Amino acid sequence: MAIILGRKPIIETKDYEDYAVGLALPIQITNVAFKQNYTEIEQLKSNIKNLLLTKRGERLMNPLFGTGVETVLFEPITDEFEEKVQDIITNSVEKYIPNVSIEEINVDMSNENKDKNLINISLKFRSRSTGNSGLVSFNIAQIAP
DSSP states (O other): OOOOOOOOOOOOSGGGTTSOOEEOSSOOBOSSSBOEEOSHHHHHHHHHHHHHHSOTTOSTTOTTOSOOGGGGGGSOOOTTHHHHHHHHHHHHHHHHOTTEEEEEEEEEOOHHHHHTTEEEEEEEEEETTTOOEEEEEEEEEOOOO
8 A cells, every 4th residue: 555655845955965856868777777867957857858758648557648749740830839839738737747837938830840840849947846947948740640
């Protein structure tokens, strides 16, 4: 039976600097174990990338996890396209990473990227627990069926 131990805030001080917060994504094997994150912001970046790059239905036992943002890449590019992508990202982050507050989302859909079915996304966020902020950028591409 699982026991809830409670939530403890991440303390980024000298006393705790050798404690890993979580695994870095993508998972990489180092000489000791998997590559780990030692700051809250680095872990939040990994969590956000993991969420946004996961297709809905891809995660076993949790088919609703992910964004499905890659599905809009073949939709017509209208004035509402960027807003639609931002809404998908905002809703997913609010649901699965509630300790993150999104401050800004930039969706780059230049003419060159349109032909490649590619979106460049940069997301500025803030941790609700510590107030630290970070920036994560990545590409989402869809290969034609």
